[in-house]
Amino acid sequence: MATASSASWRRVASDPALLGAIVVLWLMLGLFVLFPMAHLLERAFVDEGRLSFEPLLSSLADPSHQAAFINSLILAASVGVLGTALGFLFALTAVRAGLSRHWLTLLDAAALLPLVSPPFTTSISIIFSFGPKGLITHDLLGLTNVSAYGFWSTTLAETLTYFPIAYLTLRPILAAIDPNLEEMAFSLGGSRWRIFRTVTLPLCVPGFANAFLLLFAASLADFATPLILAGNAFPVLPTQAYLQITGLFDFKGGAVLSLILLVPAAAVFLLQRYWVGRRTYVTVTGKVGQRSRSRAIAPWAGAALIVACVAVAALIVYFYALLVVASLVTAFGANNSFTWHHYHVIFTEGLPAIRDTLIIAAIGMPLGGLYGVLVGYLIARRNFPGRRLMELAAMINYALPGTIVGIAYLIAFNDPPVALTGGALIIIACYVFRYSPTGIRATVALLQQIDRSIEEASSSLGAGSGETFRRVTLPLIAPAFFAGLGVVFIRSMTAISATIFLVSISWTLITVRILENMTEMALGPAAAFSVFVIVVVFVVVAGLSAVLARLRTPAAGAAARSFLGG
Amino acid sequence: MAPVSIRLDGVSKRFDHTVKGEVYAVRDVSLAVAEGELLTLLGPSGCGKSTTLRMIAGFEEPDAGTILIGGKDVTHVLPNRRGIGFVFQNYALFPHLSVFENVAYALRVQRRDEASIARAVEGVLELVGLTHYGRQQSHQLSGGEQQRVALARAVVFEPQVLLFDEPLSNLDAKLRVEMRGQIRALQKRIGTTTVYVTHDQEEAMAISDRIAVMDKGSVVQEGTAQELYYRPRTEFVANFIGRTNLVDGHVVSAGDVEIEGVRVAFSSGLAAGERARLVVRPEMIELRAAAVCDGPHGRIVQRTFLGEKTDYVVALGAATLQVAASDQYRRPLFEIDQPVGVYFHADGIHVLR
Numbered sequence: 001m002a003t004a005s006s007a008s009w010r011r012v013a014s015d016p017a018l019l020g021a022i023v024v025l026w027l028m029l030g031l032f033v034l035f036p037m038a039h040l041l042e043r044a045f046v047d048e049g050r051l052s053f054e055p056l057l058s059s060l061a062d063p064s065h066q067a068a069f070i071n072s073l074i075l076a077a078s079v080g081v082l083g084t085a086l087g088f089l090f091a092l093t094a095v096r097a098g099l100s101r102h103w104l105t106l107l108d109a110a111a112l113l114p115l116v117s118p119p120f121t122t123s124i125s126i127i128f129s130f131g132p133k134g135l136i137t138h139d140l141l142g143l144t145n146v147s148a149y150g151f152w153s154t155t156l157a158e159t160l161t162y163f164p165i166a167y168l169t170l171r172p173i174l175a176a177i178d179p180n181l182e183e184m185a186f187s188l189g190g191s192r193w194r195i196f197r198t199v200t201l202p203l204c205v206p207g208f209a210n211a212f213l214l215l216f217a218a219s220l221a222d223f224a225t226p227l228i229l230a231g232n233a234f235p236v237l238p239t240q241a242y243l244q245i246t247g248l249f250d251f252k253g254g255a256v257l258s259l260i261l262l263v264p265a266a267a268v269f270l271l272q273r274y275w276v277g278r279r280t281y282v283t284v285t286g287k288v289g290q291r292s293r294s295r296a297i298a299p300w301a302g303a304a305l306i307v308a309c310v311a312v313a314a315l316i317v318y319f320y321a322l323l324v325v326a327s328l329v330t331a332f333g334a335n336n337s338f339t340w341h342h343y344h345v346i347f348t349e350g351l352p353a354i355r356d357t358l359i360i361a362a363i364g365m366p367l368g369g370l371y372g373v374l375v376g377y378l379i380a381r382r383n384f385p386g387r388r389l390m391e392l393a394a395m396i397n398y399a400l401p402g403t404i405v406g407i408a409y410l411i412a413f414n415d416p417p418v419a420l421t422g423g424a425l426i427i428i429a430c431y432v433f434r435y436s437p438t439g440i441r442a443t444v445a446l447l448q449q450i451d452r453s454i455e456e457a458s459s460s461l462g463a464g465s466g467e468t469f470r471r472v473t474l475p476l477i478a479p480a481f482f483a484g485l486g487v488v489f490i491r492s493m494t495a496i497s498a499t500i501f502l503v504s505i506s507w508t509l510i511t512v513r514i515l516e517n518m519t520e521m522a523l524g525p526a527a528a529f530s531v532f533v534i535v536v537v538f539v540v541v542a543g544l545s546a547v548l549a550r551l552r553t554p555a556a557g558a559a560a561r562s563f564l565g566g
Numbered sequence: 567m568a569p570v571s572i573r574l575d576g577v578s579k580r581f582d583h584t585v586k587g588e589v590y591a592v593r594d595v596s597l598a599v600a601e602g603e604l605l606t607l608l609g610p611s612g613c614g615k616s617t618t619l620r621m622i623a624g625f626e627e628p629d630a631g632t633i634l635i636g637g638k639d640v641t642h643v644l645p646n647r648r649g650i651g652f653v654f655q656n657y658a659l660f661p662h663l664s665v666f667e668n669v670a671y672a673l674r675v676q677r678r679d680e681a682s683i684a685r686a687v688e689g690v691l692e693l694v695g696l697t698h699y700g701r702q703q704s705h706q707l708s709g710g711e712q713q714r715v716a717l718a719r720a721v722v723f724e725p726q727v728l729l730f731d732e733p734l735s736n737l738d739a740k741l742r743v744e745m746r747g748q749i750r751a752l753q754k755r756i757g758t759t760t761v762y763v764t765h766d767q768e769e770a771m772a773i774s775d776r777i778a779v780m781d782k783g784s785v786v787q788e789g790t791a792q793e794l795y796y797r798p799r800t801e802f803v804a805n806f807i808g809r810t811n812l813v814d815g816h817v818v819s820a821g822d823v824e825i826e827g828v829r830v831a832f833s834s835g836l837a838a839g840e841r842a843r844l845v846v847r848p849e850m851i852e853l854r855a856a857a858v859c860d861g862p863h864g865r866i867v868q869r870t871f872l873g874e875k876t877d878y879v880v881a882l883g884a885a886t887l888q889v890a891a892s893d894q895y896r897r898p899l900f901e902i903d904q905p906v907g908v909y910f911h912a913d914g915i916h917v918l919r
Contacts, residue, residue: 010642011642011644014642014643014644015644451656451658453654453655454658454659454660456623456625456645456652456658457652457658457659457660457716457719458671459624459644459645459646460623460624460645460646460648460651460652460729461646461651461671461672461675461720461723462646462649462672462675462676462723463646463671463675464644464646465644467675468646471671471674471675472660475662476661
């Protein structure tokens with residue numbers, strides 16, 4: 001039966017709860033998504049009331065900006081390739097190497113750790129390891145005069161940070177390839193390598209493309225890693241835009257640079273979402289045959305995979321262990337005596353940042369969760385004029401690199417009529433509109449599994465749309481709500497790229513304090529802050545997972561995983 | 567509550583189809599359901615019967631026409647203000663609520679007090695034979711039990727109108743027959759005006775006061791089961807309701823028609839020499855031993871012994887006839903390829919115009 005009848009204003013108007021929700025959401029989307037974007041474009045392209053591309057052209061002509069643009073693309077492509085390869089290695093090991101559940105859980109934990117960490121953790125550890133006084137370069141190899149800064153260290157840090165995205169993308173695809181398919185090719189006399197090359201790999205091609213684009217976008221938007229590790233020799237766009245604004249107070253130049261970043265970011269986003277994202281060769285039939293242990297991988301190859309994964313996981317664990325150690329010694333590398341001093345520092349001098357971050361996360365979390373569920377519900381279930389447009393508007397801040405969003409907010413909310421900079425509200429709004437789309441998508445996915453007739457039943461039994469939402473829909477999409485909460489909380493604790501433009505004397509963030517510590521070379525407190533954030537995130541995620549486990553709805557497990565996928 | 571009537575006047579509904587553009591799911595449907603009546607919308611899948619029902623419920627909004635319930639125009643009224651009990655094909659029970667809370671839902675929405683809710687829910691659970699099921703979760707029940715919960719949930723708040731959307735199609739054959747009896751008994755007992763949608767003609771005939779047959783978005787004929795069976799207005803209705811033989815007869819005179827050379831005393835109302843399209847039900851044809859019968863003989867092509875009757879397929883001239891013989895206990899069955907005399911009971915035959 002055909003769906004989607006024409007939307008009617010009359011129907012919407014007779015439903016006050018629906019009308020109210022739509023109006024409020026559009027007002028908020030207008031204020032916190034469209035208004036800043038319009039301001040950014042205006043600042044970049046309008047000069048004394050006239051449209052002008054001169055700033056854009058001169059910015060493009062600047063050799064240092066050209067270098068930053070090229071560097072950004074090279075970095076993103078490298079991280080895309082390496083991260084996809086690493087993600088595939090982990091996915092293949094998880095699906096085909098025949099590991100027991102316990103080992104798999106451990107491997108998962110190591111692989112996913114970077115996704116929930118504050119942005120500088122890998123960078124700090126890389127400096128500790130490979131810097132002039134680095135544990136590996138200096139103490140172990142006895143090298144002097146080495147630099148931990150530049151292209152390679154940035155690529156390494158970003159690859160380790162973002163490869164879990166590729167892992168999460170590729171693993172379900174590999175898992176969905178029926179081992180029987182490989183078995184069949186095997187029975188036809190193909191060698192294992194040949195089967196891998198002609199059956200398994202081709203089936204993964206859309207997954208590779210998808211993972212590559214996701215990593216490319218993540219690296220392109222990454223601000224924290226290059227700020228610490230790229231150094232002067234390897235400028236990239238987000239850091240250049242940041243320096244343009246904080247160093248030179250050139251808002252127009254920053255706006256223009258961030259818009260140059262927008263071009264590849266938007267291209268990759270559209271490519272990923274509307275082209276690759278919809279291609280998959282793997283079909284889920286719901287019919288699971290005898291899942292014998294796959295013989296598609298030779299025992300020695302399986303062992304090699306496991307060894308490689310364990311090596312990578314060990315590197316990650318080593319980096320985190322280093323972080324913990326560095327937070328507990330006086331001056332890592334120079335004076336390795338034990339001390340609680342750094343923790344004392346963060347809980348005294350650093351306390352305002354901790355307090356502010358927790359307050360902001362605690363307020364943003366429920367708002368973001370509710371917003372995600374509400375928008376997801378309206379998009380998936382209600383028919384009203386402008387529905388597609390609302391979906392698009394809700395995705396904008398999520399799709400854009402944080403640098404662009406941050407600069408847009410800074411420009412839009414710095415002066416009347418809506419002067420919000422300096423307060424907590426603007427930071428909360430930034431997080432809610434930037435990180436709730438995960439909740440939106442989780443809600444949409446969940447609602448697609450819940451038959452519409454259940455809500456129709458409620459409606460026929462006398463409940464209005466608001467009451468139906470409260471009594472029926474909300475309990476059923478609770479898993480998506482908690483997933484949305486989790487993502488907003490994690491990002492509120494760990495994000496920096498957008499909000500670094502929005503902090504003030506009265507409201508600051510832990511991540512910004514970490515950055516300040518890093519630039520002052522106060523690495524001990526930076527490490528202590530990072531450990532603190534990781535512990536808090538871990539506790540909250542564990543708590544939310546426990547809540548999800550109690551919900552006992554079939555979708556809860558999937559929602560729990562989507563904490564990390566976001 | 568006194569039963570109310572339902573009226574549809576010129577109701578249409580279009581859908582956007584990706585390939586065909588705008589298509590009519592329902593086109594200019596007018597219907598009247600009397601107070602306390604059970605009307606069935608019967609038709610093949612895609613005929614618009616469910617869409618019509620959903621417009622009565624308010625889940626879909628008509629593009630044209632008006633819908634009246636109890637004389638009140640409800641065309642653009644939201645479903646929750648219409649006072650309808652709807653029973654869905656897939657039961658649509660609230661998965662997060664117990665059986666009791668599912669049934670109590672409408673009463674909770676109405677903010678009734680706890681004691682009257684308990685009384686009403688227990689009463690209606692007893693009515694559908696689920697007295698001690700209140701504390702169970704809906705997924706613990708069988709399909710038939712779930713559908714009875716759905717039924718209880720739809721009637722507990724004494725709706726003005728009951729609507730059923732293929733409520734039995736997920737149940738097995740035996741349970742279907744049992745449930746339709748229960749639904750009909752309950753509907754008669756509470757006397758609520760009801761519209762029932764099904765594609766199963768036997769179910770429609772068993773349960774309805776009247777049936778409206780739909781095809782391609784329009785109502786092609788309305789009437790009682792007997793009217794539809796004996797006086798179908800179109801070939802579609804003749805074929806959809808029961809088994810039928812559609813044969814061409816040559817009008818010989820005012821009182822005689824010839825079917826494949828067999829003379830039948832039947833006044834068709836047509837002029838001599840014209841062709842008449844005739845509806846002859848299988849039980850209106852009698853087979854006799856060829857020896858006792860003049861004129862052209864038929865030949866047995868297929869025989870299916872079903873106990874209470876025997877179905878034959880008989881070739882007669884250019885026609886292939888389906889015949890149901892219910893007197894086979896009196897005589898030996900006809901054999902395949904055996905020539906037989908074919909005798910038409912003129913009083914059952916109906917002419918399509």
